[in-house]
Amino acid sequence: MNMTRRQLLILLPAAAVAWKSILAGTPEASPNYNMTEHWWGMLVDITKCIGCGSCVRACQMENAVTDGYFRTWVERYHVSDYDIENPKVDSPDGGKNGFPPAAVSDGKNFFVPKMCNHCADSPCTQVCPVGATFVSPDGVVLVDQKYCLGCRYCVQACPYGCRFVDPKKETAQKCTLCYHRITKGLTTACCENCPTGARQLADLKNPNDPIHEFLKTHAVQVLKPYLATRSKLFYNGLDGSVR
Amino acid sequence: MKAFKDAGHLFRLASVFLVGGVLFLAFRGVLVPRSFGQYGHYRGNAIKETAALPISYAGHQVCESCHADILEVKSKGVHKGVACEACHGPLAKHADDPASIQPAKLDTAVLCVRCHEANLAKPKSFPQVVSAEHSGGAPCDTCHQPHSPAIVAVAGASQ
Numbered sequence: 001m002n003m004t005r006r007q008l009l010i011l012l013p014a015a016a017v018a019w020k021s022i023l024a025g026t027p028e029a030s031p032n033y034n035m036t037e038h039w040w041g042m043l044v045d046i047t048k049c050i051g052c053g054s055c056v057r058a059c060q061m062e063n064a065v066t067d068g069y070f071r072t073w074v075e076r077y078h079v080s081d082y083d084i085e086n087p088k089v090d091s092p093d094g095g096k097n098g099f100p101p102a103a104v105s106d107g108k109n110f111f112v113p114k115m116c117n118h119c120a121d122s123p124c125t126q127v128c129p130v131g132a133t134f135v136s137p138d139g140v141v142l143v144d145q146k147y148c149l150g151c152r153y154c155v156q157a158c159p160y161g162c163r164f165v166d167p168k169k170e171t172a173q174k175c176t177l178c179y180h181r182i183t184k185g186l187t188t189a190c191c192e193n194c195p196t197g198a199r200q201l202a203d204l205k206n207p208n209d210p211i212h213e214f215l216k217t218h219a220v221q222v223l224k225p226y227l228a229t230r231s232k233l234f235y236n237g238l239d240g241s242v243r
Numbered sequence: 244m245k246a247f248k249d250a251g252h253l254f255r256l257a258s259v260f261l262v263g264g265v266l267f268l269a270f271r272g273v274l275v276p277r278s279f280g281q282y283g284h285y286r287g288n289a290i291k292e293t294a295a296l297p298i299s300y301a302g303h304q305v306c307e308s309c310h311a312d313i314l315e316v317k318s319k320g321v322h323k324g325v326a327c328e329a330c331h332g333p334l335a336k337h338a339d340d341p342a343s344i345q346p347a348k349l350d351t352a353v354l355c356v357r358c359h360e361a362n363l364a365k366p367k368s369f370p371q372v373v374s375a376e377h378s379g380g381a382p383c384d385t386c387h388q389p390h391s392p393a394i395v396a397v398a399g400a401s402q
Contacts, residue, residue, distance in 0.1 A: 009261060016268040035290070050365045052358045054329050061333045062299045076364050098356075102363040109364035134285035144289035180296035189300050193329040195322075195358055196369070 033183045038138040039205040040177055041232030042191070043214060044113050046239070048198035051076060051111035055190035055199060056096040059115075062178060062189035069164050070094040071175040072115035072190055079241045080107040087241040112235075112242050113199060115190070116141055116162040116175035117223060120230035124154040124163060124174075133172065139204075139232060140177045148172050159227050177201075204232070299333035302326075306334070309341065313390055320391030330354055330389065351383040 003011075051074055059065060059072045074095030078088040092099065095111070102109055122141050125133045132147035133154055143154075148171040155163045155172060163174045178188035182201065186192070191199045202211035214220070214236070221238040222231040235242075247253075281287030306327040307314045317323055328334055330349060337344045352374075361371040372378075378385070386394055 009258065009265075012265045013261075013268065016265055016272060033294075047366055050358055050369050051362065054357070058300060058329075058333075063296075078364075098360065099362055099364065101361070105363060109362075111364050131279070131285045132289075134283055134289075136290050137282050142289060142293050144286050145292070147286055147289065176293055176296075179290075179293045181298060181300075183294045184298070186298070186300075186302045192300055192302055192326050195325040195329050197324055 032185075035137040037205060038182075038203050039232075040139045040182060041118060041202045041204050041211070041234065042115075042177070042188075043200040043202050043211055043220075043234045043236065045198045045200075045236040046110060046112060047237040048196040049074070049111040049113055050196055050198075051095055051099050052195060053095045053098050054193045054195055055113060056094045058189040058193035059175075060096070062181075063176070065173070066166055066168060069166065069173070070096075071162075071173065072113065074099075075112045075114060076102075076109065077112060077239065077241060078102065078104065078107060078109050079239065080104075083107075084239075084241045087243070089243070108239075110237075110239065112238075113190075114160065114162070115233065116158075116177070117160050117229065117231035117233040118175075118177055120232065121228065123227070123229060124158045127153040127157040129153065136179075140179055140182075141174065142176055142179060143172050143174060145169070145171050159224055159229065202232075202234070298335050300328045301333075301335040301338040303328070305338045316388075317390045320393060322390060322392060349389075351387075351389060352380075355383040355387075355389070 053074060055072055056070060056074060059070070060067075063071060065071050072094075073091055075089050075091045076095070076099050078090075080086070080088075090099070099111075118135075118139060118141050120135065120139060122135055125135055125141060128134075129151065130147055130149055132144040132149070133142065134144070135141050150165050150170040150172065152165055152172070155165060158174075163172050165171065166173045178186070178190075181188060187201045188199075191201045200211065200214075203209045204211065211234075215234065218236050220234045220236055222234060223238075223242065225231075276286050276288065278287035278289075279285070282290070303326040310327075313327075317325075331346050334344075334346055337346055356374045359370060359372055359374075361373050365371055383389070
């Protein structure tokens with residue numbers, strides 16, 4: 001085959017474009033789950049939380065979370081009489097094994113389950129230098145475990161302290177909202193195992209989800225609303241002392 | 244008339260840029276994963292990889308499809324809202340292969356106090372006991388049946 005240098009130079013870019021379109025392939029069709037039909041969040045009813053730690057244990061078992069690290073945890077707040085700005089917070093082993101009896105009986109005591117807020121405008125995804133973390137089209141903040149470098153930018157950026165770098169994998173880890181469960185029609189491990197129903201998975205795009213009625217009829221709050229992260233972790237009965 | 248006597252230099256320079264551009268596109272095509280940018284500035288397949296992770300908790304609907312007798316008892320008691328695996332632990336493997344993988348026997352002395360041990364931070368309406376005073380160390384299932392814990396047969400049990 002005879003080809004001049006000029007012909008080769010003209011052909012190369014065309015070949016590159018063709019090769020790229022071959023590599024791109026066609027996206028895999030998912031017959032059962034359509035990402036565009038969902039917008040996930042969660043409802044936490046603090047008035048129902050008994051601090052049993054079932055959610056923490058369930059999360060660790062379901063997601064094989066390294067011991068000593070938590071994708072969800074429970075905090076116990078103690079607010080001395082009217083000292084709302086200085087709550088005392090403890091969370092022994094993430095609340096995994098429950099809580100010891102309170103040392104003091106004044107003021108008020110309550111439990112606050114914490115986890116990723118799955119913010120629609122998440123500060124953690126904006127700082128990733130390699131595009132390894134993102135908000136999925138159905139509103140779940142995920143980490144690409146193959147792309148993450150473990151640089152910890154996102155760990156610092158999360159205002160809710162919901163990320164950590166796994167010491168073995170050296171990648172950022174966080175709550176996936178049990179993405180492997182909710183895409184199969186199950187609820188999250190923490191919601192499934194909450195004995196009092198203090199946690200409820202919520203699909204904000206599903207008009208039949210009871211979350212809509214609940215949000216309309218209750219005084220619901222998100223954590224740190226002044227950060228405008230558009231958190232989708234809704235708290236019922238959230239005390240002003242909660243950080 | 245020649246516009247520029249060394250026009251050949253420009254062609255050589257242009258070809259260097261062209262080759263560079265082609266190489267850039269070729270490397271980019273190989274190095275950037277095919278699903279990158281499918282939904283945004285990230286690898287679209289990362290979503291599928293996360294969704295493909297294995298499940299540990301089968302979910303109470305799966306349990307109930309076989310253990311209808313337990314559901315019958317449980318649905319009448321105050322524990323009707325408590326999912327099976329909240330106490331029995333993750334049992335998706337048992338659900339997949341009920342014959343060879345059996346759930347471990349549970350110790351109610353450990354299990355019940357996780358929820359019912361008295362604590363000031365628990366909602367006042369939630370039933371709580373100080374277990375040491377309440378049962379004196381006896382296992383909870385001496386009196387209570389965990390699936391429906393209200394004591395109904397007190398008269399018969401006390402002889």
